[in-house]
Amino acid sequence: MIGQVFHGLGTGAVYAALALALVLVHRFTGVVNFAQGELAMVSAYVAWQLVDAGLSYWLALPLTMAAAFAAGALAQRLVTRRAADAALIMTIGLYVLVHALADQIWTSALRAFPNPFPAGPLGVAGPLAVVGAVLALLYLVIRHSGAGLTLRAVAADPRAARLSGVRVGRVHALGWGLAAVAGAVSGVLVAPVVFLEPGMMGGALVAALAAAAAGGFADPVTAVAGGLLIGVAETLAGTYLWADLRVLVPLAVLLALPVVRGGGLARVRT
């Protein structure tokens, strides 16, 4: 039982990192990025390619983060300059395109990814520590840096920020880049567990969406906690009740949210 909880926390750390990415993107640009999981998947492939080329794991990681940042900023150029529903459909188009590209480049063969953390229940501490570090780093950047201040200004009132000379487009790109880095963390974390393949983030995306929705797509701490809880709930439900129940956990969370949170969620910016 305890072992299952730890295992669930490991899965939950992945969901939490991806949910964090979704919250960042939505909070700073008002878009729910359905392509976030696929960007994370590509990041994992990039990391694998670097390690495969002979780089050490801890050198490949920052390089991957940089690549993810660039990819996220590039994706923002495509998406955010549109009306809300067009932007959402655009992210779905990106999802399809990125998935198909990965399928073309890396084929659907399963690939093993090096796991830097020790196996067993204690290995869970690794992913959790990474997610905690990312959360803390983002908090520091957003709360205590000049760029973070600009980000928050744009999130609060884009027009006013623009009028006071902020380059809103660039700030949006920065937000998307930061989110892609958080997403890349989730991709690199999940890769050793599920093997690399283009469809590996499918389940994680739904769980992360549910976790992010629990925080109204605005509250990073709730999103991270939600991701961890969903990970544990999925593992427990899958082990002790019924294996197919796993897929129902995020859906159940999503359907329960309006009842539980009531008006709290209606204030979500679209």
Add this chain to the structure above:
Amino acid sequence: MSAGVSTGHDPGTGHRRPAVGQYAGDRRRAWPYPRWSLGVAVAGAVSVPFLVPPYPLHQVTLVLVYVVALLGLDLVAGHGGLISLGHGAFFGVGAYAAAILLSSGVPYPVTLPVAGLVAYGLGHAFGRPAVRLSGVYLAVVTFAVAVAVPPLIRRLAPGGAMGLPVRTPAAPSLTGLADDQWVYLLVLAVAAAAFTLMRSVVRSSWGRALVALRGDAGAAEILGMRPAAIRAHAFACSALYAGLAGCLFTWTTGFVAAESFTVTLSITLLAGIVIGGLGTVSGAVIGAVVVTFLPAPGLVSGLALILVLAVAPSGVTGLARRAPAFLRKDRR
């Protein structure tokens, strides 16, 4: 700001962009062309099974099936401005409801209303909580539904992962038609009825209320419209159409399997209606052709979706409408 999904104006950057699709609830006539051309169109549609060899006929029938599904999706996405990523799941539920009934010996005409009602019920169950919140939330919930349904079908439905083969409707012997010709005519009749009904729904006061909510939910609510109720009903009706289309799919192909109704189908349907043109009937027809003939989501459809949104947010239909003015060079 909280509920207006698409105002066509992005407050973030100050860029003006048209909203996706056109506004509906307009007063145009149901058939804006000369009356005789309606007769020609009907005669043409009815004569297809006698002119076309079996395999192309099967594909034309599938186009009609997807027309029904896309008409439904267009009600929420085009007119309501709400994005559903779960219509593949409702389609699949309708298809399985029909297949299970058919394989237990129920006559095929009964399966159509049952499939529709099952999907309608599910649409209410999922839509009612979801539409109370912002438009994004509906997309998220329906995405979760689309992901959850195929494993459940695989586990619970008869046939399991192997799928379920069923008998397709047989032509009554006195008509002297082949079975596939008969199925085509059945699907054509249902599609025509679905089309006419959707036309009047969209032009009804209720359909216009849905469009008004899309334009400015706050103003519409002050005028006495109930956003949650109207949107939930629209979503359920749209699911009903998807369920009917699923039933027609079973009639056409005679085989259902969970793999046909994954999230891929939901995305394909959404891509079809966006590429065809949101909020228009011809968009649903063009979209159905796209859904039938474009291979499953991949490079081509991903690129097509992004290009259409970037270049022509009103889809192929919108392009065609603007083409005459463009050629005459009196661009607005």
